[in-house]
Amino acid sequence: MILINLLPHREERRRQRKRAFFAGLGAAAVAGVAAAGVWYVVLQQMTAAQQSRNAFLSAEIKRLELQIKDIAELKSEIEGLKARQKAVEDLQTNRNVPVYLLDELVRYTPEGIYFTTVKQVGDIVTVTGVAQTNERVSEFLRNAQNQSQWLRRPELVEIKAVNLPPTAGSREQRRLFDFSVRVSLTQPAAAQPAAPASAASAPPKAA
Known part of the structure; x- marks a missing residue:
């Protein structure tokens, strides 16, 4: 009767499965780190783009505020001119009353x-x-x-x-x-x- 020792073979398969498990675990970790890095880069780009848009909007708002201020001053000057014109017209009319x-x-x-x-x-x-x-x-x-x-x-x-x-x-x-x-x-x-x-x-x- 021939006896075959299968222990070394089983041990080798166990080691192979363990190596494969750790290799898969390492690959998953690397993939997770890579995905997190890609998401971080995308998020940084989105943040930079939003900051750029915010800066553009802030600049436009400041420009519009200056224009609104100029318009308000112009309206005030126009109202002053109208008031002076009316005063002159009233004076001209009242002079003959x-x-x-x-x-x-x-x-x-x-x-x-x-x-x-x-x-x-x-x-x-x-x-x-x-x-x-x-x-x-x-x-x-x-x-x-x-x-x-x-x-x-x-x-x-x-x-x-x-x-x-x-x-x-x-x-x-x-x-x-x-x-x-x-x-x-x-x-x-x-x-x-x-x-x-x-x-x-x-x-x-x-x-």
């Missing part, structure tokens, strides 16, 4: 009324004077309300009768009426830049 006012008073004041004072405070004009009758004052109020483009909302503040002493040629007392009227001064949209020539030479009262 007293002439228009006197022209309106002369134009729509009936006979028998004499103005003693004309006072303007802002847009409110207060007129005091003397009238021959109450009807003259009422007519003046109607004219200012219905016909004048500059005088609005006329209001009778006060009216009272006064007796004047007789004159040298007459022994009878004269009866007149002192009155005070308040009106609002409104510039019409189609106001002319210059007052009529007749208004410049017209007296502030009507006989």
Whole structure:
């Protein structure tokens, strides 16, 4: 009977399997390290690209902020110019308002009324004077309300009768009426830049 010793062969196969296992384990470790290295490189590239985009966006944002600041300053300058232009236009218009006012008073004041004072405070004009009758004052109020483009909302503040002493040629007392009227001064949209020539030479009262 022939006896064969298989122990060395089995031991050799065990060693081969162990070597193969460690070789596979080493290969897996190398592959894992390589994959981790590749992922790290990719991640670094992605991070660098994102940082580059962030830097570009930051630069663009700063540039836009400068443009917005310039635009805001330009708008402020434009608003300032508009305000100065409006001030000049208002000054040009308001310069002629007293002439228009006197022209309106002369134009729509009936006979028998004499103005003693004309006072303007802002847009409110207060007129005091003397009238021959109450009807003259009422007519003046109607004219200012219905016909004048500059005088609005006329209001009778006060009216009272006064007796004047007789004159040298007459022994009878004269009866007149002192009155005070308040009106609002409104510039019409189609106001002319210059007052009529007749208004410049017209007296502030009507006989």
